[in-house]
Every structure is written in C-alpha cells, then in structure tokens.
Amino acid sequence: MSTKKNILYAQSGGVTAVINATASGVIQAARANSDKVGKVYASQNGILGTLKEELFDTSLESDEDILALSHTPGGAFGSCRYKLKTPSTNPEQFKRLFEIFEAHNIGYFFYNGGGDSQDTTLKIAEYADEIDYPIQCIGLPKTIDNDLAHTDNCPGFGSVAKYVATSIREAGLDVLSMSATSTQVFILEVMGRHAGWIAAAGGLAADAEGAAPHIILLPEIPFSQQDFLNKVKHHVETHGYCAMVVSEGVKDEHGRFLSDAGYVDAFGHTQLGGVAPVLAHIIKKELGYKYHWAVSDYLQRSARHLAAEVDVAQAEALGKAAINMALEGKHKVMLTIERQNNDGDYGWEIGTAPLTEIANFEKKMPRDYISEDGMGITTKCRDYLIPLIQGEAHPPYRDGLPYYVKLKKVLVKKKCSTTEVV
Amino acid sequence: MSTKKNILYAQSGGVTAVINATASGVIQAARANSDKVGKVYASQNGILGTLKEELFDTSLESDEDILALSHTPGGAFGSCRYKLKTPSTNPEQFKRLFEIFEAHNIGYFFYNGGGDSQDTTLKIAEYADEIDYPIQCIGLPKTIDNDLAHTDNCPGFGSVAKYVATSIREAGLDVLSMSATSTQVFILEVMGRHAGWIAAAGGLAADAEGAAPHIILLPEIPFSQQDFLNKVKHHVETHGYCAMVVSEGVKDEHGRFLSDAGYVDAFGHTQLGGVAPVLAHIIKKELGYKYHWAVSDYLQRSARHLAAEVDVAQAEALGKAAINMALEGKHKVMLTIERQNNDGDYGWEIGTAPLTEIANFEKKMPRDYISEDGMGITTKCRDYLIPLIQGEAHPPYRDGLPYYVKLKKVLVKKKCSTTEVV
Numbered sequence: 001m002s003t004k005k006n007i008l009y010a011q012s013g014g015v016t017a018v019i020n021a022t023a024s025g026v027i028q029a030a031r032a033n034s035d036k037v038g039k040v041y042a043s044q045n046g047i048l049g050t051l052k053e054e055l056f057d058t059s060l061e062s063d064e065d066i067l068a069l070s071h072t073p074g075g076a077f078g079s080c081r082y083k084l085k086t087p088s089t090n091p092e093q094f095k096r097l098f099e100i101f102e103a104h105n106i107g108y109f110f111y112n113g114g115g116d117s118q119d120t121t122l123k124i125a126e127y128a129d130e131i132d133y134p135i136q137c138i139g140l141p142k143t144i145d146n147d148l149a150h151t152d153n154c155p156g157f158g159s160v161a162k163y164v165a166t167s168i169r170e171a172g173l174d175v176l177s178m179s180a181t182s183t184q185v186f187i188l189e190v191m192g193r194h195a196g197w198i199a200a201a202g203g204l205a206a207d208a209e210g211a212a213p214h215i216i217l218l219p220e221i222p223f224s225q226q227d228f229l230n231k232v233k234h235h236v237e238t239h240g241y242c243a244m245v246v247s248e249g250v251k252d253e254h255g256r257f258l259s260d261a262g263y264v265d266a267f268g269h270t271q272l273g274g275v276a277p278v279l280a281h282i283i284k285k286e287l288g289y290k291y292h293w294a295v296s297d298y299l300q301r302s303a304r305h306l307a308a309e310v311d312v313a314q315a316e317a318l319g320k321a322a323i324n325m326a327l328e329g330k331h332k333v334m335l336t337i338e339r340q341n342n343d344g345d346y347g348w349e350i351g352t353a354p355l356t357e358i359a360n361f362e363k364k365m366p367r368d369y370i371s372e373d374g375m376g377i378t379t380k381c382r383d384y385l386i387p388l389i390q391g392e393a394h395p396p397y398r399d400g401l402p403y404y405v406k407l408k409k410v411l412v413k414k415k416c417s418t419t420e421v422v
Numbered sequence: 423m424s425t426k427k428n429i430l431y432a433q434s435g436g437v438t439a440v441i442n443a444t445a446s447g448v449i450q451a452a453r454a455n456s457d458k459v460g461k462v463y464a465s466q467n468g469i470l471g472t473l474k475e476e477l478f479d480t481s482l483e484s485d486e487d488i489l490a491l492s493h494t495p496g497g498a499f500g501s502c503r504y505k506l507k508t509p510s511t512n513p514e515q516f517k518r519l520f521e522i523f524e525a526h527n528i529g530y531f532f533y534n535g536g537g538d539s540q541d542t543t544l545k546i547a548e549y550a551d552e553i554d555y556p557i558q559c560i561g562l563p564k565t566i567d568n569d570l571a572h573t574d575n576c577p578g579f580g581s582v583a584k585y586v587a588t589s590i591r592e593a594g595l596d597v598l599s600m601s602a603t604s605t606q607v608f609i610l611e612v613m614g615r616h617a618g619w620i621a622a623a624g625g626l627a628a629d630a631e632g633a634a635p636h637i638i639l640l641p642e643i644p645f646s647q648q649d650f651l652n653k654v655k656h657h658v659e660t661h662g663y664c665a666m667v668v669s670e671g672v673k674d675e676h677g678r679f680l681s682d683a684g685y686v687d688a689f690g691h692t693q694l695g696g697v698a699p700v701l702a703h704i705i706k707k708e709l710g711y712k713y714h715w716a717v718s719d720y721l722q723r724s725a726r727h728l729a730a731e732v733d734v735a736q737a738e739a740l741g742k743a744a745i746n747m748a749l750e751g752k753h754k755v756m757l758t759i760e761r762q763n764n765d766g767d768y769g770w771e772i773g774t775a776p777l778t779e780i781a782n783f784e785k786k787m788p789r790d791y792i793s794e795d796g797m798g799i800t801t802k803c804r805d806y807l808i809p810l811i812q813g814e815a816h817p818p819y820r821d822g823l824p825y826y827v828k829l830k831k832v833l834v835k836k837k838c839s840t841t842e843v844v
Contacts, residue, residue: 015599017592045602074595080603165823170439170724173496173826177437180467181502186720205823274699297716298608302592305728308822389822400730400811401587401627404595 004036005107007326009058010043010050011142012082012113012120015075016156017304018315019142022112023077024070025319026140027058031066033323041104041412046080047111047120051093053100055412068405070316071395073304076407079113084120087127094127096416101135103415108136108326114143114154118334119359125332136326139334139355140318144301146197147362150353151336155318156301158311158388161201163303164190164245165389167296169205172212172243175292179241185232185283186243187293188213189276190300193249195364196220198300201385202245203377212243217279219249220365221374223258228279229286231375236289250275305402309391314348321350334358339387346387426458427529429748431480432465432472433564434504434535434542437497438578439726440737441564444534445499446492447741448562449480453488455745463526463834468502469533469542473515475522477834490827492738493817495726498829501535506542509549516549518838523557525837530558530748536565536576540756541781547754558748561756561777562740566723568619569784572775573758577740578723580733580810583623585725586612586667587811589718591627594634594665597714601663607654607705608665609715610635611698612722615671617786618642620722623807624667625799634665639701641671642787643796645680650701651708653797658711672697727824731813736770743772756780761809768809 009026011019023042030040042056043049056077058066069076087094101109111121118139125137141148146157168188175186192198196218203216214235217223235242250258259275276293283289318335325335333352340347369381377385395402431448433441445464452462464478465471478499480488491498509516523531533543540561547559563570568579590610597608614620618640625638636657639645657664672680681697698715705711740757747757755774762769791803799807817824 011599015596048602072595073592075599078602079599081600082603162822166727167721167725169823169826170495170726171720173494174437174720174724177433177497177501178503180470180500181504183720188721207823208828274696277696292719293717294719294721295715295717296721297714298593298596298605299589299610299716299718299721302596303589304592305588386821391822392816392819394814394816397814399808400584400813401591401629404591406630 004038006038006105007040007108007110008043008050008055008101008106009040009110010046010112011075011077011079012046012111012117013079013143014301015079016142016144016301017073017159017307018155018312019112020072020074020076021070021312021315022140022142022155022319024066025316026110026322027066029320029323033327036327037108037323038105041106042077045078046082047084048080048082049078050100051096053414053416055104056409057412060410061407065405065407069407070312071304071393072404073302077409083116084123086123097124098131098133099416101133104412106135108138110138110140110322112140112142114145115148115358115360115362118355121334122332122355122359125355136329136331138322138325138330139358140322141334141336144198145192145195147195147364149358149361149363150334152339152348153337153388155311155315157197158308159303159306160191160198160300161204161385162308162389163300163306164188164198164202164296165204166306168202168213168243168245171294172205175212175241175243182290183292184236184241184289185280185291186241187276187279187291188245189248189274189293189295190245192219192247194219194362196247197365199245199247200365200369200377200381201389204382204385204389210239213245214239214242215244215375216377217244217246217250217375218365218370219247219251221370222253223250224253225282227373228375229283231373232283232289233287246275246279248275304395304404307393308389309393310388312393317350325352426460428460428527429462429530429532430465430472430477430523430526430528431462431532432468432534433497433499433501434468434533434539435501435565436723437501438564438566438723439495439581439729440577440734441534442494442496442498443492443734443737444562444564444577444741446488447738448532448744449488451742451745455749458749459530459745460527463528464499467500468504469506470502470504471500472522473518475836475838477526478831479834482832483829487827487829491829492734493726493815494826495724499831505538506545508545519546520553520555521838523555526834528557530560532560532562532744534562534564536567537570537780537782537784540777543756544754544777544781547777558751558753560744560747560752561780562744563756563758566620567614567617569617569786571780571783571785572756574761574770575759575810577733577737579619580730581725581728582620582722583626583807584730584811585722585728586610586620586624586718587626588728590624590635590665590667593716594627597663597665604712605714606658606663606711607702607713608663609698609701609713610667611670611696611715611717612667614641614669616641616784618669619787621667621669622787622791622799622803623811626804626807626811632661635667636661636664637666637797638799639666639668639672639797640787640792641669641673643792644675645672646675647704649795650797651705653795654705654711655709668697668701670697726817726826729815730811731815732810734815739772747774
C-alpha cells in the first residue's frame, strides 16, 4: 500500500450552482500535488455512498472534464440528506465507515455541505480521535442559505443572490409595463426557511426610487398583515405597482409558517410549499389588486448560467485550499471565507474554524441589516451583500444552451463485506 | 407643419425580453432616415395612451439610451391589455384617435403586439381606409406564445425558449443529485395557456438518454392521469428521478384547465394559477414520491439576461424594417419572419402578411411536433426550435447586475381636447 494517502470527498445536503467548483478544486489540487497525496475518491450520494462502499475513482476523469466540472451545477457525485447518529447509538455504522476508510487507504475526509452536514464531519473526526485513527477531517462550506457560522459568506449564496436580484429587477420592469391595465402586484417566492439572506439579496436590485423590489419579507420578522397591506397599497398608489421578494419561511406572529396557513386542497389536506399564493390571496381579497406570483424553487440554486464570478472563484479556491490545509495537518476544522477590507475594497482569504463551533448552528440576518419597518434591507446589509454577487462567469454554450459536463463516474471495486449499515 | 410625417409606435399585450429591441430598432431607423420621416412618438400603455394623448417624444432620448433600450426587458413605454371596439360600436373612440393622429401629424402607426393587438391595428387601418385618412398601419409581431399565423416564429419566443430549456437542464441536474434521499420529481410550470410552444422548448434540454425533461405536458393534448403516472413511475424507476415541463394551460379530457380542478382555499374559493401543485399532489398521492415544483411566471418572459441572440436580432431588425416598409408604402400588414433553409443552415428574412389573416388567430403545435404518447417532442419539432435559441446576448452588467436603461420619457404637449374616450 502506498504511503500516500487517498482523499475521500463527498457532497451533502441541498446542492448549489457552484458546489461542483469545490469538487473540481479538490481534484485539480490533488493532481497538482500527486507527489504528496493519492487519489481522490468521490463518495456517491454523500456519506451514504461511503457506507455502501460506492466510491467513484476521479482519477479516471480527464483534466478537461474536471475543469468543466467547475462550471456545472448540481452535485456531480450525488448528494444526500442523511445525518449520522452518534457512535454510541449506532456503533456498527462507524465501524463500517472506518473499515472502508482503511480498505481504501483514506487519509483525508472532505465533507462538502452546510450546518447539518458538518455535524457528520465532526462526528467522524471525533470518532477517529477516539480510536486514534489517522485521518484528517475537513469540512468544506456550501449552502445557498448563507447561514453557517464563522464564515463571512457561504459558497452558493452569491450566485443565488445574483439570480434573485436579477430576476426581481427583470420581472419588476415587466410588471411596471403592465400595471396600467393588468397586473399590479408581483410576488417572487425564494428559498430560506429559517434565515432571510436570499430574500434580502433581492433588495440589491432596487437601485433607484420606485425600483423593484418594494417589499422584502423575511423569516426573521413576524408577518404583520396590516403593515404589509398598507405598504403594498402605498407602492401601488405611488408607483403604479408593487413587486416583492418573499422568503418561503415567513411566519406569522405565532411562529407558524404562512405557507401552512389557510390553504387546504379538495381532499382536505393542507397544501404545502407556497407562501406566494397565500399572500396573493390576501392582497386580492383586501385590496383587489390583480397579481402574479412566481416560485423559483430549484431554479434559483441551480442557475449556473447566472453565477457570480466571485462565488465560483471562492468555491473552487476552497477545494484547492483543502489539499493545502490537509498537507499542513489541519483536522476537525471547516474552511471559511474571511472578508478583507482593503481601504474599502472587498477582498477575501481562506481561513479555518473549529467544526465544534459550526455544526448545527444557523446564522440569521442581524436586526441592523433589516430596515426599521422589517420589510426591507439597510445600507449595512447592502454593503455586506454587494461584493458577493460581483462578476459574471458565463458557462460555455453549445447549440444555444449551457454546456454541462457528464462525468464517467466509474465505481471503485469493492473491498469490504457487502453488509450495509445505513 | 412639416411634410415629413411622424411615427406613432406603441406596445401592446404581455411584454417580452426583446420587445424593447423592436422599439429601439424603430427609433434607430427613424433617426437614420430623418430626411424622410419625422419624429417617433411612443404611446404610453399601448393604444390607451393614444386615446389619452399621452405620447412620449423619443427624440429627447440620447442615442446611447436608445441603443441600451435594445437590451432592456419589459415594455419601456408601458403596455396594455385593451381591445378597441368596432367603429360602429364606439365611433367616438375612433374619431378621438384620428383627431390625435392629425394633431400630431402621424403618418405611420406601428403596433407591437400579439394576435389580439393586431386586431386593433387592423381596425384602425380599416377605419383609416374608410375615411380615406393618409396613415400607414403596420403590425409588429411580439409574443412569447409563438402563436401568430404567417410568421415562422414570434420575437420574444426564442428567448423564453432558451430560458425554459436552460432552467430545466439546470434544475434537472439538481434533482438528480438529490434523488437518492430526497426529491425525486420536479415540475416546472411555464406559460402557454392555449399553445404549448414554450413547454415544448423545454425539450431542447434533453440531449442524452435519461436527461431532463422526461415529460412535457401541452395544452394541445388532453391530460391522461394514468398514462402520466405510468411515465413518471417509469422515469423514477429507470433514472432515479423525473423532471418535467408543464404548460399552465394543460386541460383534462373534458377541456377543463387542470389548474382549476381540485384546489379550493380555506375561504371556499378555487385557487387559480398553478397546475404544478395540482400535479405534485396527484403524484404524491398515487406514487408517494417527494416532489418540488417551480412556477416561472414573469421571470421567463423578462429574462433578458438569458435572451437568444437571434431573437434580439430579429426583434430589432423588425423595428428597423418597419421604417423601410413604411417608406415603401406598406399598409395593413404585419411584418413576419420568414425562415430560409440554405442547404440545411437556418437563415431568416423579413416579410409581410395581410393583417386580415393575423388578427385573433392562434397557431397551435402541429400534431407531428408532438411525440406519439403526447408527452414529448419529435425530431421535427426540435429541428424547428433549435435555430430560435441560438447565440447569447449578455446584457452589460454594473455592480453585479444587468444594467437596464430607464428612459427620460417626456410627454408631448397635448393639443387636443381633454375628453377621454376610453
């Protein structure tokens, strides 16, 4: 067995437009350091693939395809929503994991995900320490929700921010054109169940008095129907229309999701997933305005065609840094983006934070990022957000559509018993 | 009064990502022919602004802004959903219109819209002929629905087609990543109440076996729940997921919109606008798959950031051609795009068709563009669509977002009595 240790890389949680750029960065840097590290194995569907010994041998992918991976959305190796239990609750699972690490000479474990996923990284790291197993566990941040602690921002967020701000600017111009005789209110529902960063980013589109969005609803601020209706009315009467960006996670004063309230289908079930139609109904009923609504759903987080260049750069740099950090001996940390303020110009570097301070924590919008009435963003918020959407990173186009790579994805021959411990 | 006649240009119906490129084309060509034609007045909110004598003097806009107009979505001068009655039903309205034409020395009327709008152009043209008034009426095509007769395609459609195909390709990669432990079915609802062109365009994304979209639902084909569920199941079992594009106008075997069926809110009202959640519910109930759905709504038709270069070029060329056609004496026609097949290579020219054959007609998808099972597109359809999404026309970006121009929009001094006849 080689003295060089192999790397196990896996993607976890909801994917983003740039998570593959991190994967590409890891593989590129491993290839550049082939004298020091072995192969990069990519686990199929996050940690689940490791438990099943389903590992892709990325050394069989061409350099060209690995570069193309950097501009391909989705999670190329498959992701999962799956949280490891504790070693005391499910010892067999941890034994199985380390049996597989050993069989494939894994010395580095890179888990690419959000807060829940970093809990998995931490559990594996702590178990390794407990049994004194030589593996370095490094978390790589990823989440459109931008809610991880210790990192200035999260890869994936800048691109969804750019998508949402662009979309509401464009749709706002559309609604304005139609408002004399048709639609006066437009509602764009975006992701963010617990933190309002994505909806807040829509506010970047409002570059002039009267420009869309006129209202932003965030999960951090309890919904007040009367204040909301007053503001809608004000904008329709002043500018002829009202365009808004709304977090899916907006709650009423009792902490209930607005999307859960009021709508039942013909079968008597509550209809989930859709705060936009609920708000549209309230507006129609109370103010009588004609409305349209859109729900971006996965479109917003997979829109690689509109990714922010800085987001792609950070995602890829994090992947590359993971190799360097590993070679420096880092363990039980998550890599972070640290904001540098060079005479007012935005800059960034990669740092580290202890996994113990990352796992299972959600960073919400600070109150001073939200306007006094709770339905907009402040200059402080804008100053924070604006560097994160900078630059365009147009993918290559073939025959009129973005070209995204499909990897070969060859599974490594299994070496362990086939007992699954999932 | 000058011997040169002025031009009245107006935008009507739902706007598109490229309707302003047509406006820009008209104004650019009028400026280039200032020895032959007068000013371009742009009516505020379509024909309504003419009835109210609300005309913008476009000569006060800079050349730079008129060029920028070409990459700005929405309808810069405002649009309307308003259909003129007949001269016999509402003679005052027609008298008023021609009073305003005369007061502002209008010799050319360019109406930029879809089938309903061209009905207005035709009525004005016929009334002018009847009273022997010297004005040339030319319809300029515009509709994302791609349903106008006599033109090979409609400006605005190519860009929405590119948006929908790109979006389902991107979201498809996202769903595929998550399908092992989370979402297995994804539904993208797109516009097209009576014709399925937009949903059909989503099919361009499926460039390989198993690639999204796996299903396309069109208004032309009555929905069969069992066939649909069978196909969803097949794709989930074969590829792990099923991603689909669905026209808002899908109907059941009795001709009822699916979006009207089944959903009532807590107040007892039917919830309109959303075939995606209805389908999601059926899938969940019958097959148990976890789903996500998106509704693009106005985002799809205002997404100038993803416009097709050929669409922008055609839209602008139509505006320029209107001036030439007017100078050649054309009247009571709509300009059209004529497809040229040069040894298999796509080419296009601008032609004309009689307005009498355009107004109030909807061109649906031919049956041989739809696959035998009714849930996909044929090679013939693909061959028709693919040239229409070619080329990228990235707008300029400022501070991370597309830069769209805001015109000065100075109203011309009114010359007529203020009696409104709307």
